Amino acid sequence: AKQTITVIKGDGIGPSIIDSAIEILNAAGCEFDYEYVDAGLAALEKTGELLPQATLEAIDRNKITLKGPLTTPVGEGFTSINVTLRKQFNLYANVRPVKSFEGTKARYSDIDIITVRENTQGMYSGLGQIVSPDGQEAEAKSRITRDGAEKIVTFAYELARREGRKKVTTVHKANILKSTSGLFLKVAREVAARYPDIESAEMIVDAACMKLVMTPDEFDVIVTTNLFGDILSDLCAGLVGGLGMAPGANIGEGAAIFEAVHGSAPDIAGKNLANPTSVILASIQMLDYLGMQDKAEKIRAAVADVIKSGDRTTRDLGGTHGTTDFTQAVIERL
Ligand code: NAI
Numbered sequence: 650a651k652q653t654i655t656v657i658k659g660d661g662i663g664p665s666i667i668d669s670a671i672e673i674l675n676a677a678g679c680e681f682d683y684e685y686v687d688a689g690l691a692a693l694e695k696t697g698e699l700l701p702q703a704t705l706e707a708i709d710r711n712k713i714t715l716k717g718p719l720t721t722p723v724g725e726g727f728t729s730i731n732v733t734l735r736k737q738f739n740l741y742a743n744v745r746p747v748k749s750f751e752g753t754k755a756r757y758s759d760i761d762i763i764t765v766r767e768n769t770q771g772m773y774s775g776l777g778q779i780v781s782p783d784g785q786e787a788e789a790k791s792r793i794t795r796d797g798a799e800k801i802v803t804f805a806y807e808l809a810r811r812e813g814r815k816k817v818t819t820v821h822k823a824n825i826l827k828s829t830s831g832l833f834l835k836v837a838r839e840v841a842a843r844y845p846d847i848e849s850a851e852m853i854v855d856a857a858c859m860k861l862v863m864t865p866d867e868f869d870v871i872v873t874t875n876l877f878g879d880i881l882s883d884l885c886a887g888l889v890g891g892l893g894m895a896p897g898a899n900i901g902e903g904a905a906i907f908e909a910v911h912g913s914a915p916d917i918a919g920k921n922l923a924n925p926t927s928v929i930l931a932s933i934q935m936l937d938y939l940g941m942q943d944k945a946e947k948i949r950a951a952v953a954d955v956i957k958s959g960d961r962t963t964r965d966l967g968g969t970h971g972t973t974d975f976t977q978a979v980i981e982r983l
């Protein structure tokens with residue numbers, strides 16, 4: 650039977666970049682069935698809910714989801730849909746690879762870093778969010794469990810082994826956040842000891858930011874807690890030419906959601922300006938996950954050739970073209 654992929658087009662630039670990725674999957678000969686469901690503002694308008702039950706059921710039923718960015722209205726009453734999805738399906742690993750493509754405006758040409766971000770705990774666990782009645786004080790709870798830390802660090806080392814990577818760097822702030830980052834680091838050291846074939850390093854998050862900018866070739870696989878992973882992965886996207894170049898996979902035991910690292914980009918939405926490479930690369934992660942490496946390679950090569958030649962690239966890549974022209978250029982190479 651054909652694999653069915655749940656597709657959430659999302660908000661802002663979401664629909665146009667998801668359309669691009671699916672046209673490319675089809676042009677590459679991937680025979681999937683697609684089940685389209687809504688979430689985010691699109692769903693709120695149609696159903697009155699940001700995350701309808703039918704959407705949750707489709708994600709659960711098909712196990713594989715390709716998702717555009719969602720706009721979470723800022724302010725009270727709305728929990729982030731992404732945080733909810735990650736918690737609901739226990740998508741504990743957020744895998745965010747960045748790799749240089751020849752022809753971008755990036756400062757570096759040889760970046761190859763995978764950030765493995767813990768995706769359900771830490772500062773984003775949503776626990777203990779309190780604002781005092783007079784509005785003068787606010788607090789939130791960060792929670793790390795031994796189990797959660799062990800799962801994500803083990804995931805990072807297993808990924809390193811499987812992909813022939815040499816080094817795993819644990820990024821933390823255990824000098825200040827003694828309890829939470831402290832536990833994470835302690836467990837990371839225990840896990841590291843089980844992987845003598847892989848070099849292990851540890852680094853405090855602020856120093857890691859500086860080193861990622863100064864000497865990014867020191868990094869191979871990074872494993873870290875939720876908030877640091879969110880920030881570091883955007884930094885890493887900047888090393889390869891921006892958010893238009895950065896995909897991410899949210900992986901759990903029962904389901905996986907593939908998406909771009911960036912948001913709905915309201916500043917460029919509806920103008921045919923978005924670079925769809927982020928979700929095209931997310932769909933390549935999806936193909937890898939499904940064991941379809943040949944298709945993944947074929948699409949990657951086509952994208953690489955478009956960017957290298959500058960044939961119909963988008964503005965963030967130094968070009969003058971839009972999402973649809975870029976997509977067409979990729980399809981012609983397939
Ligand atoms: P953003 O990531 O949407 O945009 C940041 C900057 O990067 C903007 O200047 C934007 O134009 C540019 N950019 C992003 N993707 C691009 C692409 N594919 N091609 C070219 N340029 C691109 O961040 P922002 O503006 O802070 O957030 C907007 C909304 O997105 C918010 O409602 C936020 O909650 C949501 N968001 C959703 C995420 C998700 O669904 N996974 C992740 C991050 C934010």
Ligand code: MG
Pocket residue numbers: 879880883910
């Ligand atoms: Mg982010």
